[in-house]
Amino acid sequence: MWVSEFQFDGSNAPIGSIAKKFNISISTYPVSLTEEKNRLLIYFACNIYGSEESKKLMFDYAKKNSRIHFIEQNDDFLIILFEEPKSTKPLYQHNIIHTKPIFISSEGKEIWSVASKNKENLMNFYKVLKKLRNAKMLFIKNKKVNNISIAQIHPELTDKQKQAINLAIEEGYYSIPRKIDVKDLAKKSNLAFSTYQTHLRKAESKLIPYSFAKIR
Secondary structure (H helix, E strand, O other), X not given: OEEEEEEEEOOOOHHHHHHHHHOOEEEEEEEEEEEXXXXXXXXXXXXXXXXXXXXXXXXXXXXXXXXEEEEEEEOOEEEEEEEEEHHHHXXXXXXXXXXXXXXXXXXXXXXXXEEEOOHHHHHHHHHHHHHHHOOEEEEEEEOOOOOOOOOOOOOOOOHHHHHHHHHHHHOOOOOOOOOOOHHHHHHHHOOOHHHHHHHHHHHHHHHHHHHHOOOO
């Protein structure tokens, strides 16, 4: 198959703007689509990362968002029925496969990893994504796909790892420029530096390759 990866600033896009507004990161996968008159209704499975307060504020905001027709939360996992305009339909064609969940950073940056049997399908997909989101193509190549992450949209983290990564996101550790260092994060977590650093590194070792690694 042909595989490709795209990146763009989604801070003004529907879900990206929510991530940026509440300083959370989101892994999301489009599950199903219904087409109506002038809109698409799309179910997304999502996992969210951030402080408990940020996640609660985001959930309360989402329930009032006119483009969200249904939302259900179970801890950090969400099911959302989201309304998109008809102009986005080419992004959800059945000839395009998402090989990994869409990753949205707390700054609204998005990474899409997709595949198709024909290069032309990906190029057409890119044209639409570039027009709608000013996306940049990170790579495109012909290779066999060895895995598609559908059943589980994020790797399992322990509670301590989840708390460590959520605190780092909330305090701006991944912002550019960085707003805090690991030493100060450890103080805020009331953990020894080495303990907090271990939890954070283990969380990163699971999340970063899963979310960002290029298909080679």
